[in-house]
Amino acid sequence: MRAVTFQAPGEVRIEEKADPELLAADDALVRVEASGICGSDLHIYHGRVPVEPGFTIGHEFVGTVLAAGDDVERVAAGDRVLGCFHTACATCAACLRSDYHRCERGRTFGHGSHLGDLQGAQAEQLLVPRANLTLRRVPEGMTDEVALFAGDVMGTGYHAIAHAGMRVGDTVAVLGLGPVGLCAVQAAVASGATKVFAIDSVPARLAMAESFGATPLHLTEEEPKRAVRGATEGRGVDVVVDAVGDPGPLAMAVSLVRDAGTISGIGAYAGKGEAPLGLAWLKGVTVRLGLANVIAHVDRVLGLIEAGKLDPSPLVSHRMKLDEAAEAYELYDNREALKIVLTP
Amino acid sequence: MRAVTFQAPGEVRIEEKADPELLAADDALVRVEASGICGSDLHIYHGRVPVEPGFTIGHEFVGTVLAAGDDVERVAAGDRVLGCFHTACATCAACLRSDYHRCERGRTFGHGSHLGDLQGAQAEQLLVPRANLTLRRVPEGMTDEVALFAGDVMGTGYHAIAHAGMRVGDTVAVLGLGPVGLCAVQAAVASGATKVFAIDSVPARLAMAESFGATPLHLTEEEPKRAVRGATEGRGVDVVVDAVGDPGPLAMAVSLVRDAGTISGIGAYAGKGEAPLGLAWLKGVTVRLGLANVIAHVDRVLGLIEAGKLDPSPLVSHRMKLDEAAEAYELYDNREALKIVLTP
Amino acid sequence: MRAVTFQAPGEVRIEEKADPELLAADDALVRVEASGICGSDLHIYHGRVPVEPGFTIGHEFVGTVLAAGDDVERVAAGDRVLGCFHTACATCAACLRSDYHRCERGRTFGHGSHLGDLQGAQAEQLLVPRANLTLRRVPEGMTDEVALFAGDVMGTGYHAIAHAGMRVGDTVAVLGLGPVGLCAVQAAVASGATKVFAIDSVPARLAMAESFGATPLHLTEEEPKRAVRGATEGRGVDVVVDAVGDPGPLAMAVSLVRDAGTISGIGAYAGKGEAPLGLAWLKGVTVRLGLANVIAHVDRVLGLIEAGKLDPSPLVSHRMKLDEAAEAYELYDNREALKIVLTP
């Protein structure tokens, strides 16, 4: 089969590889019919996340089950399925707390040996361990490129909102309108937010957020803090999503959130950084950090997409062929694409 | 001033009474500009809830603050306000748990001496104790007859959903499509329910629920249990609202709810009744009963109305004058009206 | 191997059976070193719960893993383990909500074909499916007869308290001081209850509850309602555990609980029953029913036993041999024993 492999920073290549085979009783084998290129893939592409040369990358996928082990109970050969971006064992201490994203035996697709040595999804076929948790049937009538979002980007946007404990009637601000931020905007609206402020400096992204029901605020041309305060009787919003992940946005998040409000840090932070600890303490803020728990959310996300309350389709900016992967990565790296879907 | 008073079962009368006066530092005096007739008023009208002859009835109101005591901080003379249907002290053990509806010093408007001896709102003027908790400013642009719902019927529909712990993505069934049931349908949709089944036997109410986004199910002509199971992979819904309050609907609620799901009993039960305890136990059901905690919800409800996520206006079927109260009660008693709004 | 089998109402018998064998990749084979006789076993013994003649009964066990399938990750051959009373798949919709007790593919040990056709634990060996969830390692230093409680009776007492949402500082009443009620008393004390009222009519059980830190109240010789009100400023307790499961105790529970408090119905109800719906509604009570979710609690329960905060050992009244099973069941049926532990 053909597969997109990492070679060196800035270089991915299509290679011919042996078809994967079932190894464990709860494995499934999937023929990949659509895969996505994600912001996390750029970390690999840039060499910031180390992956062995020749390793197949990609972690968003939709396809058809070709074969399933004896213990696979939730899907069967022939089923059209979507995948979550990582696996979880379902029975370790973390999984028993429903923290599937912190599974003690979890593995991430397409991230090399340091994240579980699990070949990636930008390929014609994929071996899916722990298929009962990792896969879900695609609801009837849902397109591949919409289903693709449920186990990664939309699951992450949804997590940003749910993990913050957002309640119907809350006000929300989302910092950073990449795919995750835009999905967070949708999740906030679907969850009954009365006001959603969407903050970025790219006009097209602001316009898209507005079309999802948000109030767009230009990061530098407007004064987000003043606008948010003005619309909330000076209090700030109940929930701020930081979908960027740098100390700058974190400081802005602290300034926008109300007293005793919650900041949901879904954008990845790295290393150490200066944080406005004093102000956060005075306001009595809660900060919830970390990767999304998509396995915990995926059924709910699919239900909301089916019900028309979430709709990732406007985010798909490019549809390309697996063989065009090198070109696709270059395009994505140049920020010319919001979401690229690859088909075989 | 003129006031609608209870006289005897089946008889209400407009009487001339002295204008009320401020008594405590946190009292406010309100000129009532709209009041509602509610299902609870019928209990009084029928004599099931004992009220002294000559007592002013009514507990839903919108108006303008005429005067306020020294300790009234949240509203001021001249403010357009709406009221909650009862008062709460804010500082007893129940209020400190946010159970304002179980306040140990709570009083209900227009329910006679046994519920706090507080004259009612179907009058030209109203004395409002504990004004900081009981009153809210009407948001700009909101009509009287919409604001009227926030402190009673819509607050109750919202409570039915919130008290059940409904989460975005849940499925819901609402039994009984009177004003409270219809508001519960709206609250479920606003809170991100993916499916809301609305069950009643009155075609017009089913049609209204459908217009709010629900799937209507006729109680006797369709088979609600079969329909609900069919649409939920045989599991039943996450949340059932019983907006009726008899053993029959409770039994149906147990049959419709999924394993480990929640029944929210907002309709008032009376006395003892036969309940399907065995089935409820097998399914591991949670049943949450009781009156709505509208003071806890009213700001959120107003925010959702302002944001266009809740809209009680279609429920107003009749607009009448205070002087027509006798006729209005008769009409309401004959079930010819969904909601009657009285103006001076 | 020898096994205790159900034959007919009132008759159990030791039979020689073939040793069980591993069937699935997540099965384990356990040499049973201690098993318990439980109140649920009496339902089988009395013929109220139908079980095929010759079926091995029992669902509480401690032992040593003899063999484990390839997918068993949490325990290994040679490990000393305890079991939960039922299995769960970990990946169905109920398990993903952590409702392991409502698992769509769950099976209960020793309850015949209608609860999953899984042979029981009162035997020399036991086949344990879904071993990753069903089994736990016995912490070092914990005796067999203490560990035995974690996956059934103590897990159930703990559930009664946890499922009620009891918080540190709450007041609690427990109705019925069988093994589950007594464990609920311990769980309430361990969870920081400030007052625990223990209600029964058997002096020895009242005395044991008192030794666990509860205030004993004789059901008929004292007036529980008056005593509870007197000790709670007239309010009633935050949480009532009904460890009996009849309409009578449920009515008492409603009378003892405070406004907006919670009743945890852990005792099994059957069929339909008269319930004080009106009073429960007026008080705004929450009722949480059903079987215990021991898989969700077992690690926490083991930790609390290890820390000395829970201690089921006083409940063991009899230690007998597997071969004495017939005599043991008779004794238990005559209510002469609180807990009987069987060893090979």
Add this chain to the structure above:
Amino acid sequence: MRAVTFQAPGEVRIEEKADPELLAADDALVRVEASGICGSDLHIYHGRVPVEPGFTIGHEFVGTVLAAGDDVERVAAGDRVLGCFHTACATCAACLRSDYHRCERGRTFGHGSHLGDLQGAQAEQLLVPRANLTLRRVPEGMTDEVALFAGDVMGTGYHAIAHAGMRVGDTVAVLGLGPVGLCAVQAAVASGATKVFAIDSVPARLAMAESFGATPLHLTEEEPKRAVRGATEGRGVDVVVDAVGDPGPLAMAVSLVRDAGTISGIGAYAGKGEAPLGLAWLKGVTVRLGLANVIAHVDRVLGLIEAGKLDPSPLVSHRMKLDEAAEAYELYDNREALKIVLTP
């Protein structure tokens, strides 16, 4: 009356002042019978928190109600009462969320004009606004110096644990064993923690924590991270309380907490600080910051003290007279005292 007043950094003085008088309907006048010197008082003493010269300081008190306004319902003249360290209005948006510590009209005793201009409690008499929320009756049999803790230091230790969402069976680490840290240790034990690690570098404080049930760990002579990991199968603890409030302890907290665990930052942070954002993000940590919500906790804390589950009495190291205030502050500033109680 005599009162302890701030004069200049390092200088407090007893002054004669006019007795306070009731101003509002919900004011109470209290004869102070015991007051405490707290860590926050040192911020004033050092001039870090600006207070007007001549302002009466102190915010922990127990005494007797001398007079009460018409709207004071929870206490009456003659009642022995304790106070919370700040007032709250009970009805603003923050109070309605039970965030009394973030009350929009809240005032703190003895902190000068910038925190509400409310004279302090280290005096013979005290004016207490919002008495229904600020005061509680001292339970019968509780000594002054124990009751003194409920509305400030013990309420803060309790908050550190409760705000973290600690559940029975959790493991906890407490960084910093000043009075608040020691109270947090007690609150964790009372709440059912199975292991509490108490970390500091003062042997006497470590010994006291051990006497409360904790495992003491010397900050520099032992390796807290290694010890905590070793005792938690390498995972870290469920909850870390940072009772210090500097970037150093915060970094240690991140290293001690388990994946997806919670850090409760009760020690005050100031300004900006370097935080290990990357590691906190990878672990998926929740950080909850800010001042304690003692009004929300005080009844529960009093109940736990009454039940013998919390006991602050070992923390009282010095009992002195109001007239010795200057000496007492010097002693406290030299870290020779853990807790000083002043009596008239």
